[in-house]
Amino acid sequence: QVQLVESGGGSVQAGGSLRLSCKASGRYFSNYAMGWFRQGPGKEREFVAALHWSGAPTTYADAVKGRFTISRDNAKNTVNLQMNSLKPEDTAVYYCVGWWALAYDSDVDPAFWGQGTQVTVSS
Numbered sequence: 001q002v003q004l005v006e007s008g009g010g011s012v013q014a015g016g017s018l019r020l021s022c023k024a025s026g027r028y029f030s031n032y033a034m035g036w037f038r039q040g041p042g043k044e045r046e047f048v049a050a051l052h053w054s055g056a057p058t059t060y061a062d063a064v065k066g067r068f069t070i071s072r073d074n075a076k077n078t079v080n081l082q083m084n085s086l087k088p089e090d091t092a093v094y095y096c097v098g099w100w101a102l103a104y105d106s107d108v109d110p111a112f113w114g115q116g117t118q119v120t121v122s123s
Contacts, residue, residue: 001112002024002025002026002029002032002098002111002112003024003025003026003112004022004023004024004025004096004097004098004112004113004114004115005022005023005096005114005115006020006021006022006094006095006096006114006115006116006117007020007021007022007023007117008020008021008117009094009117009118009119010118010119010120011120011121011122012086012119012120012121012122013121013122013123014086014087014088014121014122014123015085015086016086016121017082017083017084017085017086018083018086018119019080019081019082019083020036020080020081020083020094020096020117020119021078021079021080021081022034022036022078022079022080022081022096022114023076023077023078024077024078024079024096024098025077026077029074029077030053030074031053031102032053032098032099032100032101032102033050033051033052033053033098033099033101033102033103033104033105034050034051034072034079034096034097034098034099035047035048035049035050035051035059035070035079035096035097035098035099035104035110036048036049036050036070036079036081036094036095036096036097037094037095037097037110037113038090038092038093038094038095038119039092039093039095039116040089040091040092041091041092043092045095046061047061047106048060048061048064048068048081048094049061049064049068049070049081050070050104051070051071051072051079051104052102052103052104053074053102053103054102055071055072055074058070059104059106063089064083064090067083067084067085067086068081068082068083068084069081069082069084070082079096081094083119086119086121087121088121088122088123089121090119090121091119091120091121092118092119093116093117093118093119094116094117094118094119095113095114095115095116096113096114097110097112097113097114098110098111098112099111
């Protein structure tokens with residue numbers, strides 16, 4: 001099983017930036033599509049961003065397009081989420097996720113999840 005550990009969450013004012021990182025265990029990280037989901041207070045869990053094994057192409061939820069950037073470093077087994085121009089509605093627990101596939105497919109649920117990291121954006 002693949003273990004994912006997120007870091008980088010915290011509190012920030014609206015308009016600020018945060019960078020989330022996710023470290024994966026195992027030797028086959030470059031074989032997996034990776035991504036991020038989030039769950040805000042009183043909301044359902046939702047897709048944020050994903051990318052294929054090679055780092056491209058990338059896919060974003062409309063709510064974050066143009067503000068968030070997902071990237072990965074296969075040599076370091078890490079996937080990152082750069083979040084700029086943060087809004088109070090971005091407040092959520094952010095989860096790093098992965099798929100048993102090279103390419104991201106929106107019709108397939110993630111196979112493995114991290115424990116989540118809290119992001120709080122104040123107005």
